Amino acid sequence: MANLRVAGLHKSFGSAKVLSDIDLDIADGEFVVLVGPSGCGKSTLLRMIAGLDAPSAGDIFIGGKLVTALAPAERKIAMVFQSYALYPHMNVRKNMTFGLKFTGVAPAERARRVAEAARMLRLEALLDRYPRDLSGGQRQRVAIGRAIVREPAVFLFDEPLSNLDAALRISTRVEIARLHRLLRATIIYVTHDQIEAMTLADRIAVMSQGRIEQAGKPLDLYYAPANLFVAGFIGSPAMNFFPAEVESVAGGEARLSGAAMAPLVLPADGLAKGAKLTVGVRPEHLTLADEEGFAAEGVVELVERLGEASFAYVRRADDKMMVVEVRGRETPEPGRTATFRAPARELHLFDTEGRRIKGAG
Amino acid sequence: MAEPLSQVVASMPRRRFVALMALFLGPAVAVYTLFSIWPLLATMGLATYASDASGGYRFVGFANFISLFGDAVWSKPFWNALTNNLIFFAVHMLVQNPIGVVLAGLLSLPGLKLKGLYRTLIFLPTMLSVVIVGFSWNLILSPLWGVAQGALKAVGLGAWFAPWLGLPSTALVTLALISVWQFVGIPMMLIYAALLNIPDELVDAARVDGLGHLRIFLHIKLPLVLPTIGLVSILTFVGNFNAFDLIYSVKGALAGPNFASDILGTFFYRTFFGNQLQLGNPTMGAAVATAMFFIILAGVCLYLFLVQRRMRRYAF
């Protein structure tokens, strides 16, 4: 296993700039997830690390070695593809050993690695079957097995769970986490699903439009998102945003007012009168109970009951919706007007550019 | 296609359904049966007759076939034509298909510029009439014009030149190569399409596995397009055994020199219509056609049972 470093990576396809100024440092044995909406560049970045596409500028180092100009096979990486990419005309065993043959691994060693990987992934009974005879989950395990036998320095996963059904996705997720602990592997994992990111990652890099918006530990991103994008991306359902303006600053306190919220008083901390900002509150921090700090009133339009937790969709004073998580059996009725509050310490503040002024916690 | 029949259709009164089917299927089935199947059957039937003195036909059973295969007058040219056809086919398999595979492989390389231009140019000869192709090559290879001779001389191979089309020993192979020149576009396009069908991720996986481009082609791409190559082979077989136009255009019905380029198609034509050397013999012609049909049928059945069963079409 090895560490990985990406320095100043840029990529353009013709005149379209797909990746800008990517810098990422991944430690040996770390599980890093690249997450972001479609088109943010995460798969492109992964392909560049794999060596399948070349960057327009910048460098990549694996284990301290400069690999930017090297072919995929020379980088000691292994990749698990979204559609598994198993060779249809070869059985499972052959699929796993095929690449090893061409990198000069002796037959005895190949057999050993396959047996080991098959045991780890419970594939022993399937070794002689062909991909067309396997279920989606089995194919995925074979794809992972093919990566494991290469004994790479870095594992690359490209949205491996996207093609699986919901239940399988959860069990395979657990599988991948287990393998990470077992192999102490350096893993770079691409997904658009922020839940996968939060549960699997040691560190997450949230990407948008070719840039890394923020990289850090999952809970850091949750509690201290660096900007509006990350705040709205991490956490489900998404954070509620309320536009606000600093009405006045006096005695170390700032008074904020906004169309959809009650006036709010916060420590001034560098806030100037007349400054426009956005207040962010997560659905799980809004409550009907009495709280000092934030308050917003609205009409409850719809309540989705999921058992212990429910989500209330509330029409705000500025005609937008806010989402509130309600725990317990008592839920507000649709049609009712209610005031939802949140403690001041759970509030996030963002300036006009979307950057964080204050985080929660 | 295993979905249940629509309720509307299932509840249609039987008479209306039959009328509907007659409307949709009638024209196609009628024309096809009348002008494809029936003539074939009639020809096979005619092959069991022979002309008698009065100009009518009398039933002779398999006599025509016995003459065709055994009687020196007929069997010599027949076996000659059949052998030539097999040589013709062999040249196609050995030259046309490998070239088609290589060209398709080159064209399917990712990121190749001018791909469309190359494809268009290479496919151009296939669009031309065989008459044009045959005659053009006849001129080019003709010692009178000297173009081919000059071209070979320019690369130092002047001594190689011979009036290939005029020599019994080389005429057939030369014609086969001209046919390959014209038709290589078809296997090329079919194999190219099949190669495009291979998902990119599979090639990526092979690159990550450490294979270079040539190995990827040999170990991944080629095995996956084998079904298409099989299809191309059987189409070549049927086409070759149906070939006539090229030989006729270049050599005429006599398929000279000295019947060296005679294949089943020209033999059939000559037998049926006659030429300077013999009268037309419709019943023997029918016999030749019937023999050709069964030869082609044998080839197709061989292909379907042997090759098709082994080769799997991979779904992605």
Added chain:
Amino acid sequence: MLAARARVAAVHAVLIAYCALAIGPILLVVMNSFKARNAIFGAPLAPPSAATFSLIGYEKVFRASHVGVYFANSLIVTLVSMALVLLFGAMAAWALTEYRFRGSTALALYLSIGIMVPIRLGSVAILTMMRSAGLNDTLTALILVYIAQGLPMSIFILSEFIQQIPRDLRDAARCDGVPETRIFFEVIAPLLRPAIATVAVFTIVPIWNDLWFPLILTSSDTTHTITLGVQQFLGQYITDWNSVLAALSMAILPVVAIYVVFSRQLISGLTAGAVK
């Protein structure tokens, strides 16, 4: 990186070399058709210059043969055959794909035999039939034969296309009470437009370039197609190089022109229909 660039160069070199082989002969013929006789022999590889330029071959072709008639005949036969193959073929493909009844699979198999079995083998009987029907030496005979020839492959191709059409469309039409025939002609048929390119490739070229049936079924000069006309002209004027080259070029150039204009559709039609 250099190895990669050398590889790319090698690939292009091979492709260019083959393209030269593919179009070289054609260019040669066309080029020389515009030259005077002694220039053809004297410097065959040279393009026509002001001194050597000559249209004498073309004049002869127009004078000595009914090139216009041949061309018109080919056009009529090809277009009518194509249209009817599409119509009959689409109807049959639709009936076989949509309405499964007892024997429909057998019928489909029956119709697909024609793909493998060459229709020429029945020529003996076809000629007899045409003679007794009084259709000998008519374009109609050619059209009928070409329709029969083109139906199996086009039914096969059209069936594949029809299977791609979403089922919801016709189910919706049925819910609306649209009669079956109108569903075909007004809902399904317009959606088959992409298939026309594919069917066209497999039908038009073999019909236009066919030598066999015009040779067998037409006898008088006025019913000859361009392919047969050119072949006979060549046979007749075989030593007259100017005329021969001109005739060949006249046969080549329209096809090449149409091909170049429609090449993208043609090739995508071929690849689309062929991946079976």
